[in-house]
Amino acid sequence: MSFNPARTGAGEFIELSSSVPLVDVRTPSEFKKGHIPGAINIPLFNDYERGVVGTLYKQQGRLHAIMKGLDIVGPKMSDLLKHGLKVAGNNKKLLLYCWRGGSRSESMAWLFSNGGIECILLEGGYKAYRNFILAELGRSRKMIVLGGLTGSGKTAILHELSGMGEQVIDLEGIACHKGSAFGSLGQAEQPGSEHFANLLFEALKTTRPEQRVFVEDESHNIGSVNIPQNFFALMKQSRVIALMPEIKIRLPRLRKEYGVYGADQLIKSVEKISRKLGGDNTSMAIEAIRTNNLGRAMEIVLKYYDSTYRYCLSQRPEGQVVFIDSPSDDPCENALKVKMLADKIAY
Numbered sequence: 001m002s003f004n005p006a007r008t009g010a011g012e013f014i015e016l017s018s019s020v021p022l023v024d025v026r027t028p029s030e031f032k033k034g035h036i037p038g039a040i041n042i043p044l045f046n047d048y049e050r051g052v053v054g055t056l057y058k059q060q061g062r063l064h065a066i067m068k069g070l071d072i073v074g075p076k077m078s079d080l081l082k083h084g085l086k087v088a089g090n091n092k093k094l095l096l097y098c099w100r101g102g103s104r105s106e107s108m109a110w111l112f113s114n115g116g117i118e119c120i121l122l123e124g125g126y127k128a129y130r131n132f133i134l135a136e137l138g139r140s141r142k143m144i145v146l147g148g149l150t151g152s153g154k155t156a157i158l159h160e161l162s163g164m165g166e167q168v169i170d171l172e173g174i175a176c177h178k179g180s181a182f183g184s185l186g187q188a189e190q191p192g193s194e195h196f197a198n199l200l201f202e203a204l205k206t207t208r209p210e211q212r213v214f215v216e217d218e219s220h221n222i223g224s225v226n227i228p229q230n231f232f233a234l235m236k237q238s239r240v241i242a243l244m245p246e247i248k249i250r251l252p253r254l255r256k257e258y259g260v261y262g263a264d265q266l267i268k269s270v271e272k273i274s275r276k277l278g279g280d281n282t283s284m285a286i287e288a289i290r291t292n293n294l295g296r297a298m299e300i301v302l303k304y305y306d307s308t309y310r311y312c313l314s315q316r317p318e319g320q321v322v323f324i325d326s327p328s329d330d331p332c333e334n335a336l337k338v339k340m341l342a343d344k345i346a347y
Contacts, residue, residue, distance in 0.1 A: 005096075005109040007123045010132035013095060014205070016120065021087045022095045025108045026126065030099070034194035036129055037202040039097075042083050044073060044104045069107075077111060084112045093118045101125035130194075133201040138230025141209050144342050145235055147217035147313065147321070148243035150180060150305040151250030151298075153331050154216050157243075160335035167213040174199045177223030179216075180305065181272040184223055185261050193226040200231065212342065217242070219312075239345050241338050242313060243326040247302055253329055254298050263289050270301065277304050 008016070017038060024031050024039040027050050031041040045053060049072050057065035073080075088094050094117055098104035101124050109119035122129060148154050155172060162168040176190045177183040184190075191199060207213050217240060220232055227235070258266065266289050274282040281300050288297035313321050322345075324337050 003110050005106060005119050005121050007121045009123050010129045013122045017095055020093050020095050021089065023087060025096060025098050025104050033192055034198055037198055040087050042080060044108055081111055081115045084117055085115055088117045092116050095120050097122035097125050099125050100127055133198065134228060134230065137197065137201055137228050142212040143234055143238040144212055144214050144345065145217045145238050145240045146214055146338060147240045149245065149250065149309055150302060151254045152243040152245050152326065153253055153329060153334065156331035157335045157338060158214060158216060160331045161214055161339060164335065164339060166339065167207045167211055169203050169213055169215045171216055171218055172222060174203060175222040175225045177225065179218060179222055182258055182269040185258065185265060185269065190223050190225055196225045197228045240316065240321040241324060241341055242321055243324050243334060245326045247299060249327065249329050251295055251298055255294055259294055
């Protein structure tokens with residue numbers, strides 16, 4: 001009797017993953033590059049083993065590759081099943097996927113079913129999931145982009161807006177980067193661009209499309225991460241509420257945020273934008289850091305960032321950007337101003 005596990009499409013599979021344990025049976029390197037958030041990696045093959053089987057398939061055909069795969073998997077079937085049983089828990093139910101929903105997930109489903117685990121496979125595999133979420137990321141939604149000069153406390157304002165019941169997507173939080181040359185300081189390792197898109201979808205799927213959602217104004221890259229093109233296009237089409245406080249308002253926040261880092265770390269960050277700052281400004285900023293005059297260094301760097309950001313805003317269509325007078329650094333006060341202005345925006 002042939003084995004025919006249950007399958008479902010990406011949309012239903014994602015919904016089921018909120019209540020059923022999710023297992024990615026691809027190799028560790030595939031999993032690291034990008035996976036469905038919440039998935040546990042139980043690889044049928046490790047990276048080396050998959051390379052061996054794949055090479056054999058190309059050189060000698062499918063049957064030889066299958067035989068080699070059985071040789072590899074045979075000795076570790078017991079451990080794989082034990083892992084599957086542990087993840088499945090008392091309900092003995094798992095969601096499984098591989099790259100295309102083919103032999104790897106089918107093989108693991110067969111093995112797990114022999115342990116009494118009910119398995120549901122993702123039709124089309126991880127590739128189908130990616131196609132689904134990328135399409136969803138480009139879906140039209142009521143979006144407001146929170147803009148502002150560097151150091152204007154946009155992330156803190158977003159958190160305040162969230163506390164007020166607004167829908168907020170923290171792009172920099174997902175990317176583990178604050179967006180500037182100093183943005184990697186104190187942050188965890190960035191996800192790859194592929195997995196960033198997965199995490200972004202995971203955050204967006206909890207929002208209601210009929211209600212507005214706030215995101216922070218970003219360039220196409222956040223550190224080494226690329227924002228998905230179709231989602232970035234939505235950001236570029238959306239209304240912008242921009243805070244433009246004077247440098248003196250922003251400096252205390254920046255001193256507090258970056259003053260905890262050593263001079264060497266700060267100098268390396270300045271050097272990343274040395275070509276854009278120019279030789280003289282770079283030298284002055286570095287000297288200010290070395291003499292413990294962080295405020296002066298920040299003033300030099302901010303003049304570059306302010307000029308660049310003002311130019312970017314000027315490239316948006318007329319009327320798309322609304323400016324807020326923000327003489328205070330209080331994120332709660334500024335969040336209230338943003339919220340009140342957002343209430344007047346027509347979509």
